[in-house]
Amino acid sequence: MAQSKMQNIAKEFPVKTGVDRKDRRELAKMLTKIIGSSHVLYAKTRGVHWNVVGPAFYSLHKMTEEQYEDLNEAIDEMAERIRAIGFQAPTGLSEMMNHSVIADQTKLLPANDMVKELVEDHDKLSRLLRDGVAEADDADDVKTADLLTERLGVHEEAAWMLRATIS
Template sequence: MAHSSMKTVAKEFPVDAGVDRKDRQKLAKMLTRIVGSSHVLYAKTRGVHWNVVGPTFYSLHKMTEEHYEDLHVANDDMAERIRAIGFAAPTGITEMIEHSVITDQEKLLPANEMVKELVEDHEKMARLIRDGVAAAEEVEDVKTADLLTERIGVHEESAWMLRATIS
């Protein structure tokens, strides 16, 4: 028999840390878009890591491993931020894809095309996260703004490194 504590479901809980509920709710929706997008990018990056071939195999294999490991940690931090501001984090692949600005990889492409797509995806992430920083700053949620600001630089650098590898 399952313990009653195992039947509880994550739901909104009251937070009184200086940001109004409606503003936290808007930020949670923005963070859900970012987490969903980041999760799809994580999966695409793993796909490139597993399937890359050609003269840049070793460097792309190692680079994409660094990128997906970073995305894994960042996804966790951002999803936990949604919880910390009082709302439920996204659950499951379908929800991630529905909220994502990054399109899922549906078929295997030549290595240079997959990497070119990752470059574009990292730039999409930087633009999306920039919007998230603006939204957080607007309501004076400095913690969320700080967390997201760091991510912009990571995505810009990832795009640069990938672009330089296939140039």
């Protein structure tokens, strides 16, 4: 009997919390874009962490470690939010890449250029999050709006810290 339970696949389930299914579905799509973008940013941040050299090595190495650890937790929280509103969370790297507003890192760049790209990526994700907050507000999904508002602040601060480091 335990073996048959392992055969279950996550499916959409009914949620009756006051947010219409159509709105929850659109929010799940938005959260999937944010998760995909966050995954790409996570990978790029790890790349900077591993490959940064030069006078700012130590500070950038530590800062990017804090940032990718935060991204890892945030990705999990957003995926769990998709499940809580009744839909399947994204799976697999190709799905993450297909939904990302952030381009993959395809070659190693000088440290300053890698950090500039991270700044741009945090700005892109901030704009996407701002759209997500507006969408959640329109749907009267205060929990999702709150979650995305918190993430927006984190990305704006990360961009500021990285900008200040390379100024």
